[in-house]
Amino acid sequence: DAGVIQSPRHEVTEMGQEVTLRCKPISGHNSLFWYRQTMMRGLELLIYFNNNVPIDDSGMPEDRFSAKMPNASFSTLKIQPSEPRDSAVYFCASRARGSSYNEQFFGPGTRLTVL
Amino acid sequence: GQSLEQPSEVTAVEGAIVQINCTYQTSGFYGLSWYQQHDGGAPTFLSYNALDGLEETGRFSSFLSRSDSYGYLLLQELQMKDSASYFCAVLVRDDKIIFGKGTRLHILP
Numbered sequence: 001d002a003g004v005i006q007s008p009r010h011e012v013t014e015m016g017q018e019v020t021l022r023c024k025p026i027s028g029h030n031s032l033f034w035y036r037q038t039m040m041r042g043l044e045l046l047i048y049f050n051n052n053v054p055i056d057d058s059g060m061p062e063d064r065f066s067a068k069m070p071n072a073s074f075s076t077l078k079i080q081p082s083e084p085r086d087s088a089v090y091f092c093a094s095r096a097r098g099s100s101y102n103e104q105f106f107g108p109g110t111r112l113t114v115l
Numbered sequence: 116g117q118s119l120e121q122p123s124e125v126t127a128v129e130g131a132i133v134q135i136n137c138t139y140q141t142s143g144f145y146g147l148s149w150y151q152q153h154d155g156g157a158p159t160f161l162s163y164n165a166l167d168g169l170e171e172t173g174r175f176s177s178f179l180s181r182s183d184s185y186g187y188l189l190l191q192e193l194q195m196k197d198s199a200s201y202f203c204a205v206l207v208r209d210d211k212i213i214f215g216k217g218t219r220l221h222i223l224p
Contacts, residue, residue, distance in 0.1 A: 031210060035214075043217070045213065048210070048211065050210060056209060056211055097210065102163055103163065104150075105160070106159070
């Protein structure tokens with residue numbers, strides 16, 4: 001099992017540019033989560049999906065952020081236009097819904113720097 | 116609102132025991148998890164408590180008291196590799212998980 005896969009691992013872009021982060025969850029997992037981590041705010045849940053359907057996007061900072069999950073094996077998080085305050089590590093995590101331990105498996109993260 | 120409180124930093128000596136506390140105020144509580152994160156790495160799952168009591172897994176144990184909205188992670192026989200950040204996380208309704216801000220554990224030789 002390859003685990004959760006995220007790409008790119010590092011992204012440096014200029015303010016105003018569009019950024020797309022990608023995630024491939026573990027095969028068979030029904031739930032997918034997007035998190036943002038910064039020193040100041042810790043690990044924040046942005047949005048999560050159950051069976052490809054967005055359940056709660058209340059953590060999405062503003063309209064510049066959008067997320068999609070077109071199928072069970074792929075999700076994207078898009079920021080347009082990007083701003084310096086979006087600089088953070090973005091994690092994707094997946095979980096087998098109904099698992100007794102509610103264990104989330106995190107990807108390696110994408111370190112985003114917006115100049 | 117929903118909130119989790121845990122100490123920002125804890126320091127302990129190699130070979131000793133350390134306890135990291137977590138108090139929470141949430142709606143629709145289903146369980147408390149703990150995750151470990153090394154610098155530059157991703158969070159990894161350690162434990163989950165849905166019922167009151169102590170769960171032991173090797174050197175790590177986790178405790179939950181639902182009536183007190185309180186839990187802790189106990190690490191025994193500390194090793195240098197245990198230096199990391201530890202997050203408590205609460206499972207609430209609709210499968211949503213809320214993370215605390217994390218406790219950075221420093222281990223002295």
